[in-house]
Amino acid sequence: MLDGERGFGGSVDPNPLRFPAGYPESPAAAAYNEPTITIRQFSAGRSHILGLSDSGRIWSWHNFDQAAVQIKFVNIELKEDSADGSNTTSSSLFGTVKQVIAGWSYSSAYIHGAGIVVWDPIRPRAARNGPRRARSVPRRALQHDPEPDTMLLLENFELPKTGYQRPKGSLRESEQDQALGEEVGQVKNYIVLEHYAVFVTDIGKVFCSKLDEKDKADNIQELCALSCKPGTAVDVQGSFRTFAVFSDGAVVIAEQTYLERCWDARTSDPQQTNIAGLKRIPALQNNNVVSIAFGDYHFLALHSTGKITSYGKHTPSYAALGLGELPAARLRGLGIGQVGDRDHGLLPHAYTKGRAVWFRPEQHEWLKLLSRGGKDPQEAQDRWSDNADMNWPVLGEISEWVEQEAKAWDEDKGEDGLGAYFALRVSAAGWHSGAVLLVNEELANKTEIYDWVNKPFPRLRLSTGEEMPGLVPFDEWREGRPEWQLDWETS
Numbered sequence: 001m002l003d004g005e006r007g008f009g010g011s012v013d014p015n016p017l018r019f020p021a022g023y024p025e026s027p028a029a030a031a032y033n034e035p036t037i038t039i040r041q042f043s044a045g046r047s048h049i050l051g052l053s054d055s056g057r058i059w060s061w062h063n064f065d066q067a068a069v070q071i072k073f074v075n076i077e078l079k080e081d082s083a084d085g086s087n088t089t090s091s092s093l094f095g096t097v098k099q100v101i102a103g104w105s106y107s108s109a110y111i112h113g114a115g116i117v118v119w120d121p122i123r124p125r126a127a128r129n130g131p132r133r134a135r136s137v138p139r140r141a142l143q144h145d146p147e148p149d150t151m152l153l154l155e156n157f158e159l160p161k162t163g164y165q166r167p168k169g170s171l172r173e174s175e176q177d178q179a180l181g182e183e184v185g186q187v188k189n190y191i192v193l194e195h196y197a198v199f200v201t202d203i204g205k206v207f208c209s210k211l212d213e214k215d216k217a218d219n220i221q222e223l224c225a226l227s228c229k230p231g232t233a234v235d236v237q238g239s240f241r242t243f244a245v246f247s248d249g250a251v252v253i254a255e256q257t258y259l260e261r262c263w264d265a266r267t268s269d270p271q272q273t274n275i276a277g278l279k280r281i282p283a284l285q286n287n288n289v290v291s292i293a294f295g296d297y298h299f300l301a302l303h304s305t306g307k308i309t310s311y312g313k314h315t316p317s318y319a320a321l322g323l324g325e326l327p328a329a330r331l332r333g334l335g336i337g338q339v340g341d342r343d344h345g346l347l348p349h350a351y352t353k354g355r356a357v358w359f360r361p362e363q364h365e366w367l368k369l370l371s372r373g374g375k376d377p378q379e380a381q382d383r384w385s386d387n388a389d390m391n392w393p394v395l396g397e398i399s400e401w402v403e404q405e406a407k408a409w410d411e412d413k414g415e416d417g418l419g420a421y422f423a424l425r426v427s428a429a430g431w432h433s434g435a436v437l438l439v440n441e442e443l444a445n446k447t448e449i450y451d452w453v454n455k456p457f458p459r460l461r462l463s464t465g466e467e468m469p470g471l472v473p474f475d476e477w478r479e480g481r482p483e484w485q486l487d488w489e490t491s
Contacts, residue, residue: 002064003047015064017049020149035081045102048121050109052100055080058109060151062123069122070150071107076114093165103192104240106211115162116190116197118211119153157214159197162187166202184220191238196259198243200236204228206245208259223262224271225278226252239429242294249286253279253299282485283309283354293428295320300357300433306422308435309354313345318431321346322357324364328371333399335392348486349396353403359421359437360409360444366452370402373457380457382469394462397481401458404478408450412443420444 001010016026019037024030027038035054042051051059051068057080058071072078079095094113101108108118161184167173173181185201197209206226213219228234228247235246241256258277265275288304298312298320314320323332326344333350346355358364369375373384386394410419420443425436459470463481467474 002049003062005047011064017051017061017064018067019059020067020069020147022149041099043100043102045107045121046104048102048107050100050102050107052097052109056097058097058100060107060122062121067147067149069148071109071119071122072150072152073117073156074152074154075156076111076117078111099190101190101192103197104194106192108190108192108197110162110187110190112165113163114158115164116159116187116199116209117156118159118192118197118214119156122151122153159199159209160217160220162190162199189235191236191243193238193243193256193259194241196256198223198236198238198259200234200245203230204232204234204247206234206236208262210259210263221263221266223259225273225275226254237292237294239294240296242299244292244294244299246289251281251284251289251292251301253281253284253292279489281311281351282488283311283351287354291426293426293433295428295433296430298428298431298433300426300428300435301354302423302426302435306418306424306438308357308423308426310357310433311346311351311354314431316344320428320431320433321355322433323355324358324367328364328368330390330395331367331370331399331402333396333403335390335395347392347396347399348488349400349484351488352482352485353400355399355403356406357423357435358406362447362450362452363406363409366406366450366455367402369452370455370457375454375456376472377457379471380459383459384457386468393464394468397460397462398458400482401460401475401477405458405475407478412446412449414440414443416440420446 018025023037024034027034030037036057037059038054039051039059040054042049047062049061051061053059056078058078059068060071061068077095078097096112097109098112099110102121105121106118107121108116111117161180164177164180164184164186166181166186182203184207185203185205187199188202190197190199192211195211197211198206199209200206204227206223207220208223209220226245232247237244237246243254245252245254254277258275261275261277262272265272269275284301290302290304292299292301295312298310298314300308300310300322302308308322310321310323312321316326319325319329321334323329323334326334329344332355333347334344335347373380377384386398413419418438418440420440422438423435424438427434456472458475459468459472461467461474463484
């Protein structure tokens with residue numbers, strides 16, 4: 001489903017997005033180079049999709065069964081590359097589109113010279129039976145064409161102070177522009193959440209803007225606790241109600257509620273010194289995190305080593321964390337929420353080193369075997385009962401031992417120095433997750449890497465000094481028992 005608000009029961013088959021009549025069905029179907037429909041960047045919101053073409057044209061889709069419409073603005077002149085590929089704006093980038101972002105309830109684009117421009121998602125064909133979400137005028141390339149190919153927006157708004165551009169070469173700038181460059185800087189990246197936009201600049205600062213206050217000139221606030229010293233590379237990623245800020249190996253997670261508290265305290269606490277809500281998860285700090293994908297209640301981190309680690313919680317019906325099926329997944333640190341809460345969240349121990357997503361079927365078979373007591377359930381009965389009775393402190397340590405022991409499958413490398421599975425991209429939305437993987441089938445098909453069939457339920461010396469009961473020898477930690485950071489949310 002592209003728009004879950006207007007119907008249920010989507011198709012299991014892929015749906016190709018199409019362009020208006022008069023355009024080729026796809027760039028591959030064009031008899032000539034067609035940069036106006038070759039999409040180089042796109043973004044999916046809750047109920048619409050935005051695409052940016054090679055020529056710099058903005059396309060918007062709101063229904064699989066209807067063609068895209070080109071977006072134009074009544075108050076901003078957009079410039080495109082010519083059809084032959086020569087750049088008509090070689091002397092200036094002013095008016096060209098750099099990026100499009102489809103948020104939860106808004107559409108947006110970063111336009112050189114204008115900054116971050118935001119508008120309500122359009123639903124042009126619904127206008128006959130009801131009001132449009134955005135005031136707009138359809139334009140038709142051909143009078144007999146029943147569908148508009150262009151939508152001229154009559155209403156949009158620009159986020160304050162986001163249009164600054166660093167001068168190039170010997171160009172001089174006015175005192176006003178120079179002051180803006182020192183106060184805010186040039187936007188490097190931005191995201192659109194449910195009610196806020198968050199953007200980072202080239203001087204290491206992080207700002208937010210409240211989308212519902214679009215008519216206010218001061219609709220911008222620096223997030224002081226997230227900003228860094230000048231020269232620090234800063235990035236932001238996020239969706240819906242959660243986002244992450246990256247800087248110098250540090251990763252800070254925050255919810256939209258944090259932005260609301262900062263916004264409400266603009267007068268009483270402008271430096272946000274007494275505002276809580278920033279999460280510095282130990283497993284994400286200086287751990288080669290490349291990107292983070294956010295669902296409604298969970299998120300996944302992609303590391304440059306090709307692994308994916310997951311955090312948050314999920315419902316039993318949707319195993320969005322990718323840590324296996326219950327009840328076996330308890331051994332990976334999945335607990336149960338509060339009374340009346342059906343969601344399953346990770347235990348505090350899982351946030352010290354993280355929990356990786358496994359792609360080998362035999363790893364999950366090993367997990368199921370352990371959840372039944374290992375190769376000798378009778379011998380392991382006394383210590384296995386801690387799992388059955390959900391003794392969370394003990395189970396947290398067992399989950400870390402399982403995490404380390406599973407790395408035995410990763411020790412075998414191919415000629416390229418990579419393992420059997422290497423993640424290139426990770427995605428999440430709602431209660432689902434996905435990834436794009438490189439798979440070395442030769443390594444993936446090797447089954448003799450680890451003798452998991454004959455492994456007993458682990459017997460450990462716990463951090464409390466307690467020794468787990470049993471007759472088998474104690475299991476050692478493959479990488480050593482970590483120094484637990486269980487109070488990271490309050491540190």
